[in-house]
Amino acid sequence: MDAELILHDLNAAQRAAVNAPLTNLLILAGAGSGKTRVLVHRIAWLITQAQVAPLSILAVTFTNKAAKEMRERIADLLTTPAHGMWVGTFHGLAHRLLRAHWQAAQLPETFQIIDSDDQYRLLRRIMRGLEIDEEKWPIKRVQWFINGKKDEGLRAAHIESFGRLDIQVMLRIYEAYEQACALAGLVDFAEILLRCHELLRDNTELLQYYQRRFQHILVDEFQDTNTIQYAWLRLLTGQDSKIWVVGDDDQSIYGWRGAKIENIQRFSQDFADTQVIRLEQNYRSTATILSAANALIAQNAERLGKDLWTDSAQGELISVYAAFNEIDEARFIVDTIKTQHRQGMPRNHIALLYRSNAQSRILEETLLQAGVPYRVYGGQRFFERAEIKDGLAYLRLLVNRHDDAAFERVINTPTRGIGERTLLELREHARTQQVSLWQASIDLTGAKQFAARASNAVVAFLQLIDSLDNDSKNLTLHQQTQYVLRHSGLFEHVLKEKSQTAQNRLENLEELINATQHFHHLSEERSSPLVAFLAHTALESGEGDASSEDEECVQLMTLHTAKGLEFPLVFICGMEEGLFPSKMALEEMGRLEEERRLLYVGMTRAMQKLYLCYAECRRLHGSEIYNRASRFIAELPKDLLQEVRLKNQVVRPLQTTHYHHRAPPAMPAVLQGTGFKVGQRVNHRSFGEGVIVDAEGQGEHTRVQVRFKQHGSKWLVLQLAKLEALV
């Protein structure tokens, strides 16, 4: 293949990234600078120009969607699929290694993956067994702790409590959880990465084999790597291997789930002779949108620094709409969409972005009323639905009887007369004897521990699973799934429910059977089709609902979900203090920059036209709150903005000062009759002098946010705070 074919439509920087010599490379790629394109072209260049064998290439992404897209685009470019190349997510690839080397990884051959819901239930069971107070130690927090530690590469044994009781309790649970998972042959998402890291670290020959094999490691969205992922990459990159990563520190929006932006900064030190290439030409947005985004992100400190520029036209100003409330905001957006659509803008070129999912509701209602088709991204995924997980649990028990998560799920689904008492005894026996629930059932029914009725019910369940297994052993995956589900009693169980969703659940179960028909697992993998299918359901939880995919729909999603996508017309909704930046982020120091990056991501999704909307008053969690416009609006150059009203009339050029100093929109009802108002200077007995900057709630529930000269911002209940008004 001709090199020109791979390089001809690339700019100089892109070209440099694609045909760079074989060294370690860090590509800092700004939004819309052709990041994925460069990655795909690099791989094609390696194969066709540098004569690199596909077998020695490892390409890593974060999502299955990105992996799939990459595979397809490489095949397109090469006009043939590159066999032998490993392209996948961190989890997918690590899982593959664990399956191939399950013995060395000290896992049972049929180990199963649990999702965070399974993990939660398992933790709940363990904590109850240990009699730990869930009020005091919320399961969610324990889960957060354990996953956080695993992401840092730490097992319970590695963690020092320094005599702190809270950490000691967490560690006790962590240890018990590790044991329970080992016993049941279960592996959670974080464990996949951690276990794989340990596998390679502790097996020198294996490590050397893969280090020699993967001469070229390429990583997408590098700014999102966490500690263990980074350690995994370092381990796998051998003496002679080269690592090529692409990322953008300005688009790092997953710090809250462990992503370490520092990994980009460390990269050049940790990998010798790293070349750095910046991709700064943006091909997506108008000059106006890009300048505004640049101005915004410039307010962040500690950037690696990039200056995005574009050849494209100035384009329209960014429109800012100040709505009275969220209803008005939605109406404005829907009206504008209708106008734009009438003028030829396809609906699927329009995106509505918001900070939190709760905001989608009113937008959906308004779109529905107006008869505008829309699609909401990020609902529950197919394989995470309760009835699907029930069905999968039967299959999991066939593969591994000791899978406690699956056992708990279906021991009484459908109900088969096994009561809470019986279950408690099973759990207790399992815990004290260190056996699975399945083994506990065998032990206790054999020992005649239970009343005859309970014992019979448990034995019947054991026999059901055994016979489902026996009778379906020689069937194909599809036939087997069909057989197991039909005989599990799940269909009858769902049918008995008289809810409106029952029909839907039945269809979902049918769809699960259907899914097995379309599942083809790679023949190079040694595991059975069923084991592979089960792993697939955990690792790729399903692509949302495909039904509305082909229709021309307005796209609704959170700002996080929008990363990596682009749309000609973008609305960013709910640009209010407390909402975006979110209240949570404001209360915690140092989290504002990530919020700013999130808006940067949102703004740079827009190709032609961007709207920023906010509501002066919004109904949230039942009560009305009054928010000021987001500080981020004031951070944008005012000559790039215009304030609009319905029908897109420009009301007046937008003054930045408008956001800094203006009085709140009318007098918020919440403060009426209290003698206080937003902007009021006040004195507090212990905090001293300050200014009321915000208020919410009504009557005796009225709370005000006061920015104190000495003590920072605090929310106070007005009635209790005994504030003294100052002139």
Add this chain to the structure above:
DNA sequence: AACACCGCGTTTTTT
């Protein structure tokens, strides 16, 4: 074992 009621939490999401 099904149903009613209470109380809590409610930023962002992938695997």
Add this chain to the structure above:
DNA sequence: ACGCGGTGTT
């Protein structure tokens, strides 16, 4: 406001 999970009632 609203949904979910957990508990208590029939």
